[in-house]
Amino acid sequence: MVIRVVVADDQAVVRTAFAGLLGTQPDIEVVGEAEDGAAAVRIAAEHRPEVALLDIRMPGLNGIEAAREIIAASGGATRALMLTTFGLDEYVYDALTAGASGFLLKDATFPELLHAVRVVADGRALLSPDITGRLIAEFTRQRIAAPPARSVEGLTTRxxxxLVLIARGLSNGDIADRLTITAHTVKTHINRLFAKMELRDRAQAVILAYELGLVVAGAGGSGADGIRAAGPDAGR
Structure with missing residues (x-):
C-alpha cells in the first residue's frame, strides 16, 4: 500500500525538506504541501491522504484546528501526525483531544520521520515517552479541573x-511481561477496553487515563519514570 501524505508547515524550508524526504520512499506519496491549516484541509478533502503531517502552530487555521477538521471530514480515515518543538509543549494535550495520533519533533532524523508516518498510517498511535509521558502528565494536570464525564465502573480490574500501562507508554509486549500474560490476551483486553470506552486508539486511551486520575504526575520525575499509577478506584 502506498501511504499518501499531506505536509503542512508555514516554514517553507521545513515543509519542503519533509516532503522531499518522504518522496524518496517507494511506499510514500506526498499528495500536497500546505503553508497553513486551511490549505491542508482543502488538500486533504481532495486527496483523502492516510496521513496529514501538520505543524501545530500555523497562521490562520492552526494545526490543531486543521487536524480536527481533517479527521472529522474523513471519518477518521486520515490520521494526524503533529509537528512540534519542546517550546510548544503546551499544545500537546489540545492536539490529542483533537484526535491527533502522534507527535514528531521538527528536528527528527530521517528514520524517525519515516517510522512516525508508517506507524500512524498503520492505525497506531505514536506516543514516545519523550513527548507524551512527561508532557501530558504536566499539562493534563493543569487543564482537567471538572469531574470526568466517564468512569471505570464498566471495566474489569485487569x-x-x-489502561494504566498504556498511559505509561508500555507496548503490548511490555504489558504482557508486566502482567505475566500472553500478548494475545493483552490485545483482547485492549479491544474490550477500547469498545467499552469508545476509544479510537492509544492516544485517546492516554487522555482517558489522565482524565480519570488513573495516572498522575509523580513528584520531580519525567518521562515514564515520572509517572505513578493511582489505584484502580481512582477517578470513580
Missing part, C-alpha cells in the same frame, strides 16, 4: 491495569 482492563484498568492495562
Amino acid at each position: 482492563e484498568v491495569e492495562v
